[in-house]
Amino acid sequence: MTEATRTPTDTSAPRPKATPPRRRLPDLGPLPWIGPALLLIIGVVLWPAFEMLRTSVMEISVSGLARGFTGLSNFERLFGDPDLPGIMTRTLVWVLVVVSVTIFISLGLASLLNAAFPGRRLVRWALIIPWAASVVMTATVWRWMLDGFYGIINRILFDLGLIDSFVNDWLGDPGVAFYWLMFVAIFVSLPFTTYVLLAGLQSIPQDIYEAARVDGATGRHSYRYITLPLLRPALLVASIINMINVFNSFPIIWAMTKGGPGSLTDTTTTHMYKLAFQLLDVGQSAAMAVVNFSVILVFVLLYLRVVDWRRA
């Protein structure tokens, strides 16, 4: 790819062979075209990031007023909180379990949807529903189905003989609640992941399989030595995007348990939100946000190494 070192006026650069017609208007280069987009990104993405960093080292009153520079005391309070190690461990488990189980199941689903069978299109449409639907609303219906007294899941599990009482407060029991939250997070992550892997599968040329079959490879061999290696780019991209989404995931936990009981189902994302808007400790919340932001930044850098973004 050509380096963009030309002057803005030299628009007749390599790929487009000739300069498209341009009359009268003075040439301002790319600014009139990309300026508004830059403005929006700087104003609504970079400014809040900067504001967050600034807030994390300020003393902020309960009413939101800045009382001046306070060094690292917000971070000291954040890391001094006895609940934090538990929240961080849970966040790690949350991301690792949800992403790995999602990828594993999606591999199977993508293979299924890549095969030809009657009704495949309808299955693909069904898979789109959790992707298109609002995550808060999906999480809310799971909360209702998991209701301790009136939830349908108690009824189903009872009828299957898996539990011996109609009353089980799944979401009120911190040990069990977190598993259900992860289950719902996997449920909403599967469609996107499956579609990405499906796109990956469809980009593998069929004649490779033909050749392998001629050479005597069985289905399992083909999958292990052709499909999986060629699916690597799609797998990497799906994993990293999922890690970012799952780490950021707020609505599932918020709609189902609000991080409770106590902070026993909180992740660092919901913890950050509670600090700011329930405990009104904006400084400490900003410190948590800076930590979260740094984690995502690592994922983003990984992503940039993995994808071929310069091709655009």
Add this chain to the structure above:
Amino acid sequence: MTTMRSAGAGVRAPSIKKALLTGLGVLVAFFFMAPYIQMLITALTPGSELYSVPAQYLPSRLEFSNFITVWEEAPLWGYLRSSLIIAVFATILVLIVALPAAYYTARYRYRGRLVFLLLVLITQMFAPTALVIGIYREFVTIGDVFPAAGVNTYLSLIIVNAAFNLAFSTWIMVAYFSTIPVELEEAASIDGASRLGVLRRVTLPLALPGIITATIFTFIAAWNEFVVALTLAQSPDIHPLTVGVTTFIGQYRVEWQYLFTSSLIAIVPVVILFIVIEKWLVGGLTAGSIK
């Protein structure tokens, strides 16, 4: 590809294999639809039957009138109006901003092009959740100077939604504009079309699938957005549906049937729209990285 398979796979086994695959497909489809089926059943359940232990699979009768009474029982019009205002204007703003940027970036190798692309890609990765504290404080500050765009205004929600969806739209439209040969535009201008004429009659129609995908995707993303609305929309009269439905969960009693009639009203249209753009989605969401 599929035709090649079915033609080459022989005659005996396929019908059993296909039946098995279809059976599996039905199970998968049911699993993903199950919560929404339960949503529909609950939405049609009479309020008096919601709270039974053990839960019933189906209500004794279907209360279709729930879909009518919900409009009186809850400020659903208000939520719907807010969702529409936010999603429609955020989408328009994204198109106004992303179209020229994508066109120029696809056509010219300008200085800073890679930096711009990098910036766009990074914004796509950052959901507003991670920045919500900063966003909140920013709009408090803006509101002090310019109340019409501060916290608790539609304008703030429109701007934030537009900014975080700009990236997807820009990427997918850059990809589409890049596939249109420059020669086509040149030929049209030789035939006497003005620059705008070329754009309007040649370029934009050819890029239409990309533009439609960007439009629908932005609309749905803004329609479904939760955390920014929860934070910036404080007064109930500007609550969109996503935040509005959570207010059905009262302290003592939850009007589940109305919560889910409202949810279905919000979900059904966007699922249909999503199916329309399904073919083009993955490329845009993975920033064209899967070739």
